[in-house]
Amino acid sequence: MITGIGVIAPGGIGVKEFWSLLSEGRTATRGITFFDPSQFRSRVAAEIDFDPLASGLGPQEVRRMDRAAQLAVVAAREAVADSGLEIDRLSPYRVGVTIGSAVGATMGLDQEYRVVSDGGRLDLVDHGYAVPHLYNYLVPSSFAAEVAWAVDAQGPCTVVSTGCTSGLDAVGHAVELIREGSADVMIAGASDAPISPITMACFDAIKATTPLNDAPGEASRPFDGTRNGFVLGEGSAVFILEEREAAKRRGAHIYAEVSGYASRCNAFHMTGLRPDGVEMAEAIGVALAEAGTAAAEIDYVNAHGSGTKQNDRHETAAFKKSLGEHAYRVPVSSIKSMVGHSLGAIGSIEIAASVLAMENNVVPPTANLHTPDPECDLDYVPLTAREWPTDTVLTVGSGFGGFQSAMVLTGEKRGTR
Structure with a gap:
């Protein structure tokens, strides 16, 4: 916890x-x-x-x-x-x-x-x-x-x-x-x-x-x-x-539980990514299974969202492959639009953002998202934060060397919505 x-x-x-x-x-x-x-x-x-x-x-x-x-x-x-x-x-x-x-x-x-x-x-x-x-x-x-x-x-x-x-x-x-x-x-x-x-x-x-x-x-x-x-x-x-x-x-305030985690490597290219997102999708699937969480139970996806053309296409494909139709319903955003990409630190910073999203029932936005990309056609919460009941978050990362990691964070249940 x-x-x-x-x-x-x-x-x-x-x-x-x-x-x-x-x-x-x-x-x-x-x-x-x-x-x-x-x-x-x-x-x-x-x-x-x-x-x-x-x-x-x-x-x-x-x-x-x-x-x-x-x-x-x-x-x-x-x-x-x-x-x-x-x-x-x-x-x-x-x-x-x-x-x-x-x-x-x-x-x-x-x-x-x-x-x-x-x-x-x-x-x-x-x-x-x-x-x-x-x-x-x-x-x-x-x-x-x-x-x-x-x-x-x-x-x-x-x-x-x-x-x-x-x-x-x-x-x-x-x-x-x-x-x-x-x-x-x-x-x-x-x-x-x-x-x-x-x-x-x-x-x-x-x-x-x-x-x-x-x-x-x-x-x-x-x-x-x-x-x-x-x-x-x-x-x-x-x-x-x-x-x-x-x-x-000890009466501690429990922000969230790390209920599922998985990491995979694409064994493909030092900096390149397959456009189908299969490796990230595999990590997401394993993390969901470990958490005992169905795709439809994810309330928010904190994306890697680096802002490179290949990453954002790869990630969009991975969400569709792993979450199915729910990928089109769940809000997704990238805080790198606001705080940049701090390389190895950003995964933890994004965990913090995910936990705070659950604490406040607010999904942070993807800043600077003005021009929709037909290849990135999910709900990326453009420009403005969104009040949204959030108790289960999927946060993901992608790294040079082919690393793909996914984590499921679960808050203390607030009852049915």
């Missing part, structure tokens, strides 16, 4: 600000300010106005941690506080951490390479100029370790890195650890802070990001007929997961 949520996302710090942005249909995409992007094809991103000191981190923590690790720790602290869980009263060996990340400490590594190479001038870099904790930037496992240290969790501690499904897969793995008895409480989520020159160059090379630089607030257009690539983002979302009866005994 999810009993605590922490979110650091573009447009606001904390769960309240995050939900305000989504429910109002505002976009947090803008021209890149972290560095001079003039040399790049795509010059827009969804940045967070994040001050680590103001968010409660100490100077030594800021010096030691890459930005993505900082986001994860701050989100984890919010999740613990939100849950009301007194972790120091639990056995530390029964509290675990699972953090997802696609690209690890990209910003830290990029910045430090510029320093030790004197801006790229030196072929043989001078390590004497590197920060003392450079090794922590190299190994993504440092993210999970930092979160564990922050809360004194001494149980299973893992980083899951499966590209853009990392945020879903990390939470799925945490649930499995609780079910098998390896932990009583899991602190699980994901974090990525990839808005750096090296990341922009990588996506520029394959033309995956949008070149709509003159209208940054409208650049992320999932399922729109004029879409032409995603907007890179950053962020973190972390959850407190507990076994149901334990959560009830």
